[in-house]
Amino acid sequence: KRDALHTRAPLGGNEIHVWTARPLSHPEEEMEQLRRSLTPDESGRAERLQPGPGRDMFIATRGILRRILSLYLGEEPGEIEFGYGKGGKPFVMGTENTPPISFNLSHSHEVAMYAFAAGREVGIDVERLRDVRKPEDVIRRFFSETEGEFYSSRPEELRLEAFFRLWTFREASVKASGRGVFTKDRGLVIPGA
Numbered sequence: 303k304r305d306a307l308h309t310r311a312p313l314g315g316n317e318i319h320v321w322t323a324r325p326l327s328h329p330e331e332e333m334e335q336l337r338r339s340l341t342p343d344e345s346g347r348a349e350r351l352q353p354g355p356g357r358d359m360f361i362a363t364r365g366i367l368r369r370i371l372s373l374y375l376g377e378e379p380g381e382i383e384f385g386y387g388k389g390g391k392p393f394v395m396g397t398e399n400t401p402p403i404s405f406n407l408s409h410s411h412e413v414a415m416y417a418f419a420a421g422r423e424v425g426i427d428v429e430r431l432r433d434v435r436k437p438e439d440v441i442r443r444f445f446s447e448t449e450g451e452f453y454s455s456r457p458e459e460l461r462l463e464a465f466f467r468l469w470t471f472r473e474a475s476v477k478a479s480g481r482g483v484f485t486k487d488r489g490l491v492i493p494g495a
Contacts, residue, residue, distance in 0.1 A: 311373040313403065313420045320426065321370055321416040325362030325409065326355065333358065336365025339379040363414045367407055370416055374403055391480035406477050417474075425478030427470040437465045444472065 313319060328336065340348065344364050351357040368379035371394065375382060383395040394403055407416045408427045417426035434440065441450050449468050456464040 313374055313418060315421050317419070318424055319418045321418075323363075323366050323414045323416070324412055325359055325366060325414050326412055328362060333362060333365075336369075337361050339365050339368045341380070341383075359409060359414075363407060363409055366414065367405065367416060370418070371403070371405065374418060387480045389480040391477070406474075408473075408477075423478045423480070425474040425476065427473035427477065429466050429470055429473075431462055431466055434462070434465060437461070441465070441468070 311319075337345070337348075340361065348357055348361050348364075351360055365379070368382055371377075371382050372379045375394070384392045385395045386392055391406075394405070396402060403418060403420050404422065404424050405416065405418045406425045407414060409415070410428045411430040413428055413430075415426050415428045417424045437453075441453050445453075445468055453461060453464050453468060
């Protein structure tokens, strides 16, 4: 069994590490270990979710996040403390023994992705390719003219992939900044504000 206090993963100043996981593929015993690594606040948030895949995804993605952070920080997963910025973006509460590290996570369907960086903000987004109603309306509302031209220039069979490339790039950028979603007609929109 790994001793998190003596195992550290290096994270260079010019690096962004990306991890991928399938959170719902863990056996029940491992899910219970992930659940036990959550703080009381996180456990409370999980309990407020309907039992089922949504709750399990929250528990697993947060537990996996804590495991990965423990590799970088050399702390036990359950002892890592998070603070929250103005836009609600979580960050690791630092101590003099903890190197500054930023992170972000995203999940879609059965896949979760995590990004980690030292000395800079980071954002990540993952989306499952699926049908989108009126993608041109979304492109017009949320994206620049250049991005709209990129989308329109793709052959019809590649437009769905182009849409999600643009969407995930925009979402990851917004998440890195810790702000809301920027729209051309309404400016910055903070969710819940």
